[in-house]
Amino acid sequence: MTKGRDMSAQASPYESDALPTETVDVVVIGGGAAGLNGALMLARSRRSVVVIDSGAPRNAPAAAMHGFIVLDGTPPTEILRRGREQVRQYGGRIIFGEVTAARAAVPSADGDLRFTVTLADGHVVTARRVLVATGLRDVLPEVPGLIEHWGHSVVHCPYCDGYEVRDAPIGILATGPASVHHALLFRQLTDDLIYFARGTDLDSGTRARFAARGIRIIETDVKEVVDDDDGTLVGVRLADGTFVGRRVLAVATRMQARTEGLDGLKLPMEDLPDGMGRRLASAMAGTTEVPGVWVAGNATDLSAQVGASAAAGALAGSHINSVLAAADTDAALAAAQPITG
């Protein structure tokens, strides 16, 4: 397998639509599967919706997306291109840019909620509701040479890339308790599996279970990832100098919701057990403790794949529409009340 590609060459810049000057119904922060599917539901409900996207989806290094029926094998860039096109078909607007600040604004004259979202170039979008769909950041252990292969020979998800590396000599670089389960999932895909414990705990029961499945355990620390002259990952070097040949390394990353620019929304966060990651807290249909703000996709569900992220975005989008429908009706009723006295 070859070394990681230049990520900047992967980026998919696209033309922004005109920025709205009026207050829109919904601003969606993040235009991956979750944000675009939320926007699609809103635009099809004839809501004015603007998606702001900084163009760095989590699966950008992957050549193809797997495990989602009908779209299996499609490049992630192609899925997003089609998604943006479909949102636009119904009048949704897409802005290519980064949100650097977001906050609840002072109550509007009509008593409804208002939010302002500021882009890196200083432009401001005002909206009645916000859908946060910013995804997550994968944090890899600090092993020299590892990050260069991320998304290619260094993988995290047995359902995304596992089938493509079936039967290969795979090494699990343990990061904590989650790696034990990770190992059993990758054992389903190859008979040649080594567990690099890297100082993590392994109780006798787990050791026995690994032995029963033919998973070899190496306790000596991993010093670095080793490539051949072509930049292909060929194994790891241990702290004692021993070379261990591997074609693929699997790592349970620490998953960190992306919250850059969102501080002003004051969204509560939650830690997952065993240091697995940190997410934006949410409840039914992506509602949060902050009135008027919803969250969908990897930003709140760290284990969601593309299908689940898109579904969560669709659910949040339809819930926002129903809340707005009730607010619009309340406002119409208030306007229709006879003025007495």
Ligand SMILES: Cc1cc2nc3c(=O)[nH]c(=O)nc-3n(C[C@H](O)[C@H](O)[C@H](O)COP(=O)(O)OP(=O)(O)OC[C@H]3O[C@@H](n4cnc5c(N)ncnc54)[C@H](O)[C@@H]3O)c2cc1C
């Ligand atoms: C290497 C790899 C391979 C994968 N392969 C698969 C696969 O085969 N199948 C599968 O189902 N899943 C796969 N996944 C998981 C998949 O990437 C996620 O499930 C999916 O991307 C989550 O969608 P999302 O919309 O929540 O977040 P993302 O797709 O990450 O989209 C979030 C968007 O928000 C933008 N953003 C973030 N902050 C801001 C901001 N402040 N202002 C503006 N925009 C912002 C980002 O630039 C990004 O475009 C893979 C993940 C990785 C790491």
